[in-house]
Amino acid sequence: MASMNNLTTLIKRLEAATSRLEDMVPTMSDPSAASNGMASLPESGLTAPGADARGGAASPSQQTAAPLPPAIDDFDALINGDVKTFVNMSEEIGGLVAEQSAAVLRAFAAERKFLIVTTRAKKPDIQSPVYMEVLKDLQATMGVVNDIREANRASPLFKHLSTVSEGINVLIWVANESKPADTVTEMLSSAQFWGNRVIQEYREKDQTHVQWVQTFYRIFKSLAAYVRQHYMTGLTWNPNGIDPLQATEEVNAGPSSARSPTPQSSTGGPPPPPPLPKFDNAPPPPPMPPNGVSTSKNPADMGAVFDEISRGESVTSKLRKVDPSSQTHKNPSLRAGSAVPSAPARSDSQNSLSSRGKSPLPGKKPESMRTKKPPKKEFESNKWLIENYDGNPPEGMLEIRASISHSILISRCTKTTIRVVGKANAISLDNCTQVSLVIDSLVSSVDVIKSPKFEMQVLGTLPTIMLDQVDGAALYLGRESLGTEVFTSKCTGVNINLPGQSEDDDYVERALPEQIKSVVREGVVVSEIVEHAG
Numbered sequence: 001m002a003s004m005n006n007l008t009t010l011i012k013r014l015e016a017a018t019s020r021l022e023d024m025v026p027t028m029s030d031p032s033a034a035s036n037g038m039a040s041l042p043e044s045g046l047t048a049p050g051a052d053a054r055g056g057a058a059s060p061s062q063q064t065a066a067p068l069p070p071a072i073d074d075f076d077a078l079i080n081g082d083v084k085t086f087v088n089m090s091e092e093i094g095g096l097v098a099e100q101s102a103a104v105l106r107a108f109a110a111e112r113k114f115l116i117v118t119t120r121a122k123k124p125d126i127q128s129p130v131y132m133e134v135l136k137d138l139q140a141t142m143g144v145v146n147d148i149r150e151a152n153r154a155s156p157l158f159k160h161l162s163t164v165s166e167g168i169n170v171l172i173w174v175a176n177e178s179k180p181a182d183t184v185t186e187m188l189s190s191a192q193f194w195g196n197r198v199i200q201e202y203r204e205k206d207q208t209h210v211q212w213v214q215t216f217y218r219i220f221k222s223l224a225a226y227v228r229q230h231y232m233t234g235l236t237w238n239p240n241g242i243d244p245l246q247a248t249e250e251v252n253a254g255p256s257s258a259r260s261p262t263p264q265s266s267t268g269g270p271p272p273p274p275p276l277p278k279f280d281n282a283p284p285p286p287p288m289p290p291n292g293v294s295t296s297k298n299p300a301d302m303g304a305v306f307d308e309i310s311r312g313e314s315v316t317s318k319l320r321k322v323d324p325s326s327q328t329h330k331n332p333s334l335r336a337g338s339a340v341p342s343a344p345a346r347s348d349s350q351n352s353l354s355s356r357g358k359s360p361l362p363g364k365k366p367e368s369m370r371t372k373k374p375p376k377k378e379f380e381s382n383k384w385l386i387e388n389y390d391g392n393p394p395e396g397m398l399e400i401r402a403s404i405s406h407s408i409l410i411s412r413c414t415k416t417t418i419r420v421v422g423k424a425n426a427i428s429l430d431n432c433t434q435v436s437l438v439i440d441s442l443v444s445s446v447d448v449i450k451s452p453k454f455e456m457q458v459l460g461t462l463p464t465i466m467l468d469q470v471d472g473a474a475l476y477l478g479r480e481s482l483g484t485e486v487f488t489s490k491c492t493g494v495n496i497n498l499p500g501q502s503e504d505d506d507y508v509e510r511a512l513p514e515q516i517k518s519v520v521r522e523g524v525v526v527s528e529i530v531e532h533a534g
Contacts (some may be wrong), residue, residue: 069119071230079108082219097160100148107141111171113251121247123237134244142168159198168190177234181227188220189444192407312422389413467491
């Protein structure tokens, strides 16, 4: 009977222990959730970095980043692809170009963070300070790219720096709420204004610079395709998201920034300051003395100087004596003449050094001595290249059929008439003589440099004409192009011909002013056009 009681008591104790174990099971977390850490939580429920949902410190395995949206993954592919290729090409050129490309990489990384914020936050008012605070890092990194250009205007690579400085504004497509892809196309036209000049200058000297420009252009094409795929009608925000400033702080400090393909720190700190301006042939700074203490003010050294001074005539004992025949105060005949007797003959090494410092720079080779190259009319990528035409081709007028994405580069042509059919993007004309240009319409501008006796007729619309060092030009505008802006620099004999009141009337010629009068009025310089009366 006692053994039965003991068995009953043992069974009750086992049942009580089993009941306790069953009560503890619901309070324990799922083993799979514990192994995944923060990755098992929804993205909108992320807590502060470095802490888990229960308030404790998160382990390194718990700080893995949540999966990113497809739009961010594709943007990472763009950075790791075309942008990284452009940076590598810039490093081959080196110098300021490499420094500026690093700033471009940081700017794309800043835009990547901004795009992540849009997936987590509600859309703020564009005019509010909150929106400007979210865009602050992107604007700062874009400003660094432009500062490098402004601080190095005397650099021989200024055209390279200007190409990137004008093109970095493509990142503002995020502010276009209707057609952001159009912003990318417009910024490509701005970059091509300088980039095409780089191609024209280095086409026959160094193909690396030409490939560098084409690599930069490729970024715009990839970015335009990316925007059309993910943000065709404008940037999208999360309607159920959190506050934009809170999302910005989480992105700057969260694990997602650690996956950035650019060399950004995970803390998302401010961008580095712009580099200091560089000057040509500037000597390197002197080496720092050991322990940062200068040894030039040693009392013993100063005492040695005073000892030398106090030695008297022995200080000048090693100076060369001037022959009396060469002393002007003893020879009146030397004072009467304007020339001093020549010095003794120098050695060949001394003569070569002195003449090297005073010799003028070699002049440019005259055009008559240049090798005449065959005419060239080619279409590369989205650019027409017209070169070395002397007179019109046998078939008559040189005709180019262009579209809205085509740029036209014309150089070293003489007595040639060029007809551009269709609406092109931009036209650049350099070092040409007596060239006549007839165009339908342009999206951007016509840029004419060092091309005397230039003539152009506009049949459609044209926003801008820029003339630089042009001696003699006749511009014929149509009724649709009366709003064209004309910019001139170092130009003479430029006339604009305007259509008459009716189609039967002749053109009316108007001359652009060449003489400018500047006066100071109340501390301000005022410039006026000189008028000749009578």
